[in-house]
Amino acid sequence: MDITTLNKQVQAESLFLQDLKREVGKVIVGQEDLIEKMLVALLADGHILIEGVPGLAKTLAVKTLAAAIQAQFQRIQFTPDLLPADITGTLIFNPKDGQFYPKRGPIFSNFVLADEINRSPAKVQSALLEAMQERQVTIGEQTYKLPAPFMVLATQNPVEQEGTYPLPEAQVDRFMLKVLITYPTKEEEKQILERMASHQAIQLKTSVTPDMILKARQIVDGIYVDEKIKNYIVELVFATRDPKSYKLDKLASFIAYGASPRATIFLTQAAKAYAFLNGRGYVTPEDIKTVGLDVLRHRVLLSYEAEAENITSDQIVKEIFEAVDVP
Numbered sequence: 001m002d003i004t005t006l007n008k009q010v011q012a013e014s015l016f017l018q019d020l021k022r023e024v025g026k027v028i029v030g031q032e033d034l035i036e037k038m039l040v041a042l043l044a045d046g047h048i049l050i051e052g053v054p055g056l057a058k059t060l061a062v063k064t065l066a067a068a069i070q071a072q073f074q075r076i077q078f079t080p081d082l083l084p085a086d087i088t089g090t091l092i093f094n095p096k097d098g099q100f101y102p103k104r105g106p107i108f109s110n111f112v113l114a115d116e117i118n119r120s121p122a123k124v125q126s127a128l129l130e131a132m133q134e135r136q137v138t139i140g141e142q143t144y145k146l147p148a149p150f151m152v153l154a155t156q157n158p159v160e161q162e163g164t165y166p167l168p169e170a171q172v173d174r175f176m177l178k179v180l181i182t183y184p185t186k187e188e189e190k191q192i193l194e195r196m197a198s199h200q201a202i203q204l205k206t207s208v209t210p211d212m213i214l215k216a217r218q219i220v221d222g223i224y225v226d227e228k229i230k231n232y233i234v235e236l237v238f239a240t241r242d243p244k245s246y247k248l249d250k251l252a253s254f255i256a257y258g259a260s261p262r263a264t265i266f267l268t269q270a271a272k273a274y275a276f277l278n279g280r281g282y283v284t285p286e287d288i289k290t291v292g293l294d295v296l297r298h299r300v301l302l303s304y305e306a307e308a309e310n311i312t313s314d315q316i317v318k319e320i321f322e323a324v325d326v327p
Contacts, residue, residue, distance in 0.1 A: 033181075048151075059075070084126070113154075180314075235324050292317065300316055
């Protein structure tokens, strides 16, 4: 299919997303970046990790998106005493016939909100790994497929807060995007006051269904990525592993580990989804820059030296974007 035809198809097929953004915007004030990145992860079949202090409508945003898509939604509150079986499900013994029967856990849903995921120890977080990667869950000896679309949206408080466990690297790497959210502006805060201080529920009117999302994903897959753009993505990821080759000598001592090949895949998929969201059938370097920070910030692991000097992974990723030539 040529680019012109593909463009027309993408423009026609992506119109429903504007309605979706508008409906979610009825409930959520500001946070446009969060809403946009949630849609990018949804279209790219990825998971998203949202970090911010309590009270910034992280949970509300996820709940609203699920309601607007008429999808199944489950919220799991992560606590220090949560068990893996509380997420995936377990086998229940029936004394009448002496058989064990599977009881499915809350993970069997389209949207799973893992609320305050870093309040639980690694054993519980790892219960999500199989579900996030393989889109399946094993209970006893049986393996069960998860519904499609399936998406984990995890929220976490900044690690400095009391009673939190840092997520294991393997777990963090499963998230396509990590979005940081901050306090609203004064104008937004006033809007929040006017909209949320009364107890009236805001009704969402939307005709978006999970099937429309699955159909959109097939088109996202076919979005054109030029050879130069592919090389640009590879260069960016390689710059996190070997900054000296890109004249970033001072970054070498700040990076303990660079991004994995999963970053290359996710950067491409997220850029395609972002292009689709903007009604385009091809990826531009600007798309890579828009999603790049969210894809890479949790994949660049800092050295002790960087932590001692209060260097953040965001600063490192921004420097890499400035150093690598744009096609």
